[in-house]
Amino acid sequence: MKSTLLIALIAVMIGAGPACRRAIVSTPDVQVVSGQTITLDANASVWNPVPVHLSKQIQQDLVEPRLMEASTQEVQIQAISDGNLIAFRIEWLDDTQDDLPGPARFMDGVAVQLPAKIDPNVPAPQMGETGKSVEISYWRADWQAVVDGRADDITSIYPNAKPDHYPFNAKPLENNPDAQAQAAQRYSPARALGNGREGPRTEPVEDLIAEGPGTLAPGPNAFSKGKGVRTRTGWAVVITRPLPAGFSKESPSQIAFAVWQGSHDETGARKMRSGWVNLLMK
Amino acid sequence: MARVYNWQLGREMSYWYPESRASKQFAAVFDINKCIACQTCTLACKTTWTSGKGQEYMLWNNVESKPYGFYPLAWDLKLLEMLDGQKWNEGGEKPVYEGSTIFESAPAGERVMGWRPEDEDYAYPNVGEDDCAGGVDGGANIFETHDMAWFYYLARICNHCTYPGCLASCPRGSIYKRPEDGIVLVDQGRCRGYQECVRGCPYKKVFFNMMTGTSEKCIACYPKMEQGIQPQCFVNCIGKIRMAGFINPPDKANPENPIDYLVHVKKVALPLFPQFGLEPNVYYIPPIHVPTSFTKQMFGPGVDAAVKTYREAAANKDDDLTGLLGLFGSSEMLMERWKRVGDKIIGLDAAGKQIVDVPLKEPVVERPAFDKLYQITRTNCP
């Protein structure tokens, strides 16, 4: 009886969830299926008929620090558009959920990179090059956790932490939220400068531009949105952004992907990345 | 990698960027013999700079008891184990380091050789480091002097290195060294929290802040330094072990500069682990009661001579050296120049204006047990 139940359960599990799809037939390009309704839901049915491109990932081994040991071999990519926005559904295997920041702890993440301009003379696939910039939409697991409700507090990382006192909790500031915020900011220079690497945020995705390794900077527009969920075998993340300028059926573009596994100490340049792949509107 | 000259090694070495020395280089001398581990420096820094969220376990200044104290755990031992033989050639006119630095030992794919402490390594600063390793049975006593009947307090801040490991490690150029004073800073607007600097600083003096997601470090209280005032951990030091200033390379040493005098002229103040190759700029007068077989690894081959000079200064009537040590902690202002006039030691600012003078010898004041003024007998507390 027990074994029948177990088999039934396994059958249900196999039937459900995006992680257990049938063997994937990969398209050589990333094909954007147009006329779709954009969603941030990685489990929405809109994705079911969308062709999958299996992006082969290689180690970042051009600039130091390099990734010396390969991790994520491939990433499944799907793309849809409603004529204004483009949405990517990105799924990969990662058996650990790394979303708690801390010393020597790194976050799972994924990034989509597009040339800033459609041009036959494409920028270098590793972060672009001087005069030929790239646009990057970058999703991170810890940002997702914060957007999903994790408190901006040390006890959300170390539940047993008991800080005795913060200056912004001082008695004289008790009834003055502005003064409290100012006092807190005094000890958080990165936040004071608007460099929101951690802390409250409304999007788990960041818009960036680059003109070569080491030049990554906030993009002029904060137009990307996203949502990532754990699958049984890793992550499924949807990233949306406006269609690249000039991108159409007649005028294809290029796209590249990078993925970070926190448990493998991947951060910054230590990542698995792809080369350019054609991005085609269907 | 570029070739640069590191005078502490007595040779050229490889570094990520070409040599470009700051026009002035922040430097300090800490006299270990005077430190009482009261941690006032640690608290002065903590309350000034690191009282925010995510900085709970961050100590830009810390004091640890050597040989068993570390913050973070085993910060020096881990790297010493990774580094090759660390051999010095002492046969020539000046010692030359024959081992490899952290830059020269960088494994394939890395900018420097390093490692990253984990959260537990930061979790117990000073806990247990002075305690007995085991229980003491009733009636137990010590018949002989223990082989290692010594320890000393090592106060540490960022060394504002001439060749910073943190700066070399950052793939984004988010760390910079100020050309005007050599202070090393993390640009909090540019840092993306990769923690490469935490990995690359052998002294583990860059810390990851999990609430801002960026790395933070000692800023040598640059807003004070810009006003000619010494940093918080210096002016609050109870033991008066510290003096802040600027150092010149040895070929430009100026004996009127107190740091140059102690480091280059008297050679009593030595860099911390010079073999790492960073040309660190906090110089230590080594503890004179510790076997130099131990301190030599920590402060380089100059230890024996430094201990001898310091030990014999009073007996040799070296009034300049003993007098200058008395200037430590005598003013909160930066004393970029000094001089001795008879039995007075004078601290001056960069323009030559007197800041303070201290006597070579404090006068002895005897207080009679009976206070005639108040008609009371005073006793000293035990």
Ligand code: SF4
């Ligand atoms: S001590 Fe560490 S943090 Fe300070 S400058 Fe040197 S390498 Fe950088």
